[in-house]
Amino acid sequence: MAMKTLLPGRGPAGRDRAERRLAARMTAPSLILMAVVAAVPIGYAIWLSLNQYSIREAGLSRFVGLGNYLDALASSDWWAAFGQTFLFAAVSVSLEMALGTAMALLLNLAFRGRALLRTVVLLPYAIVTVVSAITWRTMFEPRLGLLPQILDTLHLPGAGVVWLGEQGYAMAVIILSDVWKTTPFAALIILAGLQVISKETYEAAELDGANKWQTFAHITLPLLRPAIVLAAIFRTLDALRVFDLPFVLTRGANGTQSMSMLAYTQLTENRQIGPGSALSILTFLTVMAVSAVYIRFGGGNIRDIAKEDH
Amino acid sequence: MNTINPATSRRFRFRRGGRLAVVAAATAAVGLALSGCGGVATPALGPTAAAADPASAKDAKGNVTLCGGKDGAGLYKGTVDAFMKANPGVTAKYTSIGATTDDARTQTIQRLQGKSNECDLFLMDVTWTPEFASQGWVLDQTKLVESNKDKLIASTAATARYKDRYWATPFFTNAGLIYYDKSKVAKPETWQQLYTEAAKASGDGVVFQAKQYEGLTVNFLELLYSAGGDVIDDQGNIKIDSPETRKVLDFMAGGIKSGAVEKGVLTYDEDGTRLAYESGKNGYERNWPYVYGLLNKTKLAGTFGVAPLPSWEGGKASGVLGGWNLGISSYSSNPGAAVAFIDFATSPDWQKHVAADYSSAPVNEAAYSDPGVLAKMPFAKELLASVKSAKPRPSSPVYQQISEAIYKNVYSVLSGTASTDDAVKKMADQIKKAQASF
Structure with missing residues (x-):
């Protein structure tokens, strides 16, 4: 009260405003940096997507508004790539979450050499995707690849199958290589979530006479949900932008064209800068929409769990 | 027990949500920036591009760089080395820019759109001529090709032609x-x-x-x-x-x-x-x-x-018809040496080496019946038959x-x-x- 009379206009409300101004000034540099890093390229890409640039005459361009978008949305290529990308993302992320949880539970057990094993399981994730994709392609090479050779030696069916040359199988191989590579990443995040769950919760459950399955279903899994959701968000966003796996393994043949590959083909191979940028923006919007859904509903889960826990 | 203050938890949630959105936006932006980069550079030269002067090869000196895809047979490096031996005044170099034809094209176009003078000569796939010519990326080689015409198999020279002018000189050809x-x-x-x-x-x-x-x-x-x-x-x-x-x-x-x-x-x-x-x-x-x-x-x-x-x-x-042609970059700082390189690479003498030492198809007809070539490439007669009967792919930008x-x-x-x-x-x-x- 004494302060208020001594310094009129610098009461709690005034101080608040001053503080807010200070905050704005202090965050300004990083906001500007963000704008330069994120907004400028996106804005430029949007501008490119509203134009067409001549492939016949140097320097010639024309403004077409939303024309490139309408063309893309009317083309069967876009919708095919859209469906194939979502199929890939749904199947691979589900498998990665299930296997990642199992792997995290195993790695959380106390056993000798645990630290070493935790490092070793991360190896697939450390390999450059293009390199691992080439390895998988070599393994599934018709006749001469490792898999057909093994099947042939053991007289099992499938030795004559052209894995990457047939609809269905080709997608399966791409999903397999993605699951192989990124399950360790999911496991690592889920493992971190596991380690946050306090021992007392389990001790209380044991005192209450809960069996192993009940403990897992009613304690471990609900408390792990935030970690699983986080891993799923990261993986889904990555999976929806998948490029290197189909590019190396099939070049988009046999129902494995992804949205990013389609944009790449238009942008670099066909040099259709306008339509290609429109495809990039559509891919970007799709990814943003999916992440918004995740954050809305995944975030809700996180809040509920926090409340229950409280 | 984990006790989370509802207030902090809300702020945490907000921050995490915000961060995720920013991460998503930034990743997408980087992806877009990468794929869009070099998108709309506008070369000043149209189809009336500057022409390469055959006489400029005479007193060639300085540095010249040949850029192209994977040098599987060692032909590009070999040609560069032999060219330097024959022209002691010039320092030539081969730079590999991409493992596959598609990669090489992307890399080549990026350099040309950026008006880079890193490469004086580009190895051009026979199908690239109309596109490169219409964008003004390569020098007009009409005079050069016409002065070498009697040494080149006609069908191979045709692959370098667009709108009645030549935009490259055939280096080696190819046929199945x-x-x-x-x-x-x-x-x-x-x-x-x-x-x-x-x-x-x-x-x-x-x-x-x-x-x-x-x-x-x-x-x-x-x-x-x-x-x-x-x-x-x-x-x-x-x-x-x-x-x-x-x-x-x-x-x-x-x-x-x-x-x-x-x-x-x-x-x-x-x-x-x-x-x-x-x-x-x-x-x-x-x-x-x-x-x-x-x-x-x-x-x-x-x-x-x-x-x-x-x-x-x-x-x-x-x-x-397959094969690769030599185009001179419109942004080359040493086109004279580039012309000298083309003269050397397409000379009947070096074309024999192209066949005998690198198992590639020469663009000079006489090379196919050279005894030295036949000893190393016994199928030269069959190859010439294939080259002569082959047709070019559709010519279009x-x-x-x-x-x-x-x-x-x-x-x-x-x-x-x-x-x-x-x-x-x-x-x-x-x-x-x-x-x-x-």
């Missing part, structure tokens, strides 16, 4: 050949005989390039051209929707069904084809001359014969899109996911769309 296992099958005279023999012989039939990429366009056009079909005529009219196209597609798809063609071809590029044949199970292989030297280093040395591409039902055999329309639809017929009729209609439709692009 048939390699066949002499103990299993006979020398092929017609495609029909080749497929029949391949189906009868033990093992895995014929192998060629039928992966979904440019190579499939080439392999399909070889049959289509022999059968008398075409893609577009000189006026740009679409000719692909024809009985010939249907016949050839049915024939190829039938070959896969009957086992005359190994089903693995759907995943084979040139190297995949080569490795499959080297396993010793196939009767026939369609591939380029470069595999000859490699095949001779395997246990199959001496077991195989080399033949030009066969005819369609006894008609006139044809094929598709939108060639990439035309080719994509071809290989995607041919692939869907070969893999059994589309009917011939639907594929042909789609092909014609997509080529029309490509031609209409701005």
